[in-house]
Amino acid sequence: MQTVVVKFGGPMLATTEKIVQVAKKVIKEQGRGINLVVVVSSMTSIRQNLRQFASEITHEPSKREMDALISTGAQITSVLLALAIQEHGGKAVSLAGWQAGIQTNEKYGNARIDSIVNKRFEKHFELGEIVVVSGFQGITYTDNISTLGKGGSETSAVALAIALNAERVDIYSTVEGIYTADPQLVEDATKLSVISYDEMLEFSNLGTKILHPRAVELAKNYNMPIVVRSATEDVEGTLIKGDVDMEKNLLVRGVAYESDIIRLTIGYDSYETASLAEVFSVLAENDINVDIIVQAVIDGIKPTISFTISKEEFADALRVLESSKLSLGFSFADFEIGLAKVSIIGSAMTSNPGVAARMFARLGREHIPVKMVSTSEIKVSVVVPQEEMVRAANALHEEFNIAMKEVPAS
Missing domain, CATH: 3.40.1160.10 (Acetylglutamate kinase-like)
Incomplete structure (x- = not known):
């Protein structure tokens, strides 16, 4: 049985x-x-x-x-x-x-x-x-x-x-499955019948709260299928599994977003005093999660390291940086609040170059400024002003035709 x-x-x-x-x-x-x-x-x-x-x-x-x-x-x-x-x-x-x-x-x-x-x-x-x-x-x-x-x-x-x-x-x-975007914010969001473990990991890491990444990672390691379904409606949910035929599916499978992102920037008087390893080791030792990281080293300009954290960890990050200022050797720290992260996700992006350029072009036409960028094989994330998060998500959902009916689960 x-x-x-x-x-x-x-x-x-x-x-x-x-x-x-x-x-x-x-x-x-x-x-x-x-x-x-x-x-x-x-x-x-x-x-x-x-x-x-x-x-x-x-x-x-x-x-x-x-x-x-x-x-x-x-x-x-x-x-x-x-x-x-x-x-x-x-x-x-x-x-x-x-x-x-x-x-x-x-x-x-x-x-x-x-x-x-x-x-x-x-x-x-x-x-x-x-x-x-x-x-x-x-x-x-x-x-x-x-x-x-x-x-x-x-x-x-x-x-x-x-x-x-x-x-x-x-x-x-409380939802019927995994959607291409939050249906409360994106009108054309549609439920996915099937999604890969890797795509679900990106959804989970990028703001979708339905499944925690550690559960998805464990399921992936042992190839254990997961179905996300409604507790109240007797409808088909979303199957999360390893093998999904990406050739027949959408280039971009969904849009995820996370509000209340803060960008922290620390600056150094010279490149010799700047150490990525030391900064992020100290933050890791204090259980502070860092997301997008950008280091700027340009001749004639003081080097900087910028990274994003959640609003909940902002106070702790400032405390840790201030208490470690001498050992880390940075000369100043600055921050910017009122930001959000918007991401596009899709395993088929791996074999289709030009997705990021298309994303940036659409955001440019919408006059939505991009402040930071992070990429992997199956996702592109941008940091934008908080007030532009919903508009950016809807524009990208439309740009990649994500609402188009996808191939059913098999």
Whole structure:
């Protein structure tokens, strides 16, 4: 019998009424003759309450204790869902992450899965039970509870699917699938029936919040298919897989964007004092993520290094740079706020030169200034003024005819 792993996020489990709806849905899914594992996130209200309780007691909680505390949120949700399944005629058992055999390293708050010991699942499948697993968590080799950080629940689902040799992972979401752009901002955005792992990785890294990159990367490494589908509508979702016939598909598959980008620039008196390695090593040591990087070294002009960061990390980046100014040797630092990143994505871009030029030409005709550029084999990103983000996204969506009907999944 085939095994399918499904994942439901916090918004779909926000109330007991929604939990009952999910229970009925998974009972129906199991009725198709499969072994079913359901991975759940914590109810948002519970997670917020737990953090609030901790903050009322201490401003500097230990990471180990916070992991033990926060993990209970998903455990409560998994128990409630198991009870709802039982109440509506199904068989179910809830398992915390450690009971499901998810073993991690000891980096509390952002642990990585090392292995899964899946001894218990076959017994529950033989009893006809739906196994409801608390996502976002595991246990260390020293028997301490750990949490997986951002993207932890979908990463749990993919890892379990790999360990159980499942047919696929279904990620139930508030949207019907992966779109060529955000349909709330781009009127002609259309749902993709199929997308490659590499394209999905770019979508995830460039601002699309449906799937975390670490879950996509794990699925790619083990060739585990993922389907992103609606939790409320019975419609086909988007299949994420390795082999997509790019020759028959669109040159550009989608447009992604991210608001509230900040450009930081540091300048040096001479090239000899400028060191990319030292700057970004210091930022990395302080867990500050840097995106687009531009170094300018021109005779007669003081060298500069510019890079983009998110608004959330701006204060930390300034603090780190200021405290390291002497060791890094830069003479000044400046920043620009009110920026956004707009990207075009498509695996077929690899064998089709001229895509970037066409992108820049269209933005030029729209009189949208391009402040920074970053490219890879399957994406081109530009930094533009924040107020031009939506107009740039719509113009590029139209320029590359992304709304054209694409080839169905096969």
